[in-house]
Amino acid sequence: MSVDIALYGARVRYGPLEALHGVDLAVPAARLTVLLGRNGAGRTTVLRALAGTVALAAGRVEWRGTDVTRLSAHERARRGLLLVPDRRAVFGSLTVAENLALVLPPGADPGRARETYPALAPLLGRRAGTLSGGEQRMLAVARALHSPARLLLLDEPTQGMSPAATARTCALLGEATAAGRTVVVAEQSLPPALRAVTGVLYELRRGGVVFAGEPAEWPEAWSATGRPSGP
Template sequence: MSIEIVLRAARVRYGPLEALHGLDLPVPAGTVTVLLGRNGSGRTTALRALAGTVRLSTGRVLWRGADVTRLSAHERARRGLCFVPDRQAVYASLTVAENLALTTPGAPPPYPELVPLLERTAGTLSGGERRMLALSRALLAADARARARVVLVDEPSLGLAPPVAARTYDRLAALAVEGGAAVVLAEQRVPDGLPTGTLVHELRRGSLAFSGEPAELA
């Protein structure tokens, strides 16, 4: 199992508060990794640290052995990292089609539910529709042109109906199992139906409390 990207002794501060306390977090390629924890546990901050949308106060981010700690979020995106945050993940003033074209021009939306909405501006969509649009970035980024190597998604099922959520997890799992991407999901609980070999890291107050397989956590 090769490590794609890793946090080494990562600390992140928001003013006087420290959100990550020297976190070591290896993320293997071709694997689904779940960051588990309640609100305030540090799971979202860990994703942001990997993506480069927050800076480390100390520690490093290594991508295939190269130190990318000082690389900006857009530079990491150019290298093949796709980050889908839990909120403000779409461009509200652009249409659905324009949002999709930012990732892969001309590609059909991964969710059939979005096809009738292509000319609608993203700001007029429901919460679930906006979530499908945001997730489409990650799913389209794995095609032959974009070649996403690291896919980070904060709460994939937020606002989705259960059948749509199930399809989403199947597609995200395929990015890892079939596409070889390192897929990291921030969740409050372990989703059903994840593939064999899924890894779980439980965070509590910015520190690692458990690492292993889902069955061991149960």
């Protein structure tokens, strides 16, 4: 298993508070990795550390075998990394079509949204800020999937989605990894459809990794120790 991007001994501080406590975490290439944990567990901070939107107080980030700890977020983006945050992931003043056009090749048809989420097709002329929360998440995921980025980091991509849209999203992320892209998803809980396409799962609690392995191993690992699965 080749590693695409990884954290080694990563510590992140927000003022006097330390959000990550020496985290070691390796993301395999061309597979889907899930970061699981409740709010405050550190999963969002892990994504930000990988993307370069927060600085490490200690440790390092390696991407494809190269130390990129001091590489800025926009340089990482230029090299093929895309972060979809849990909030403000779309440009509210632009239409759905205009949001999609930002990542499509010049002259491409924004109607390609039909290939990802058919529900977005009749909304192409709507301003993204007027969409529901679930519709905005669909647009954010569609933009990521239509971008040329090879490393996708998505924070709660299924938040606010219907069960059908959630299942569709999980299938799309699985297709992305099958096509050779590396995908990292942060979620509070593991949707059943996401379990089926996940390669590696990390559970975080209070800024540290408390489980690392395959999804099928995760429930058995907790029951064997008599500890609850929630952080």
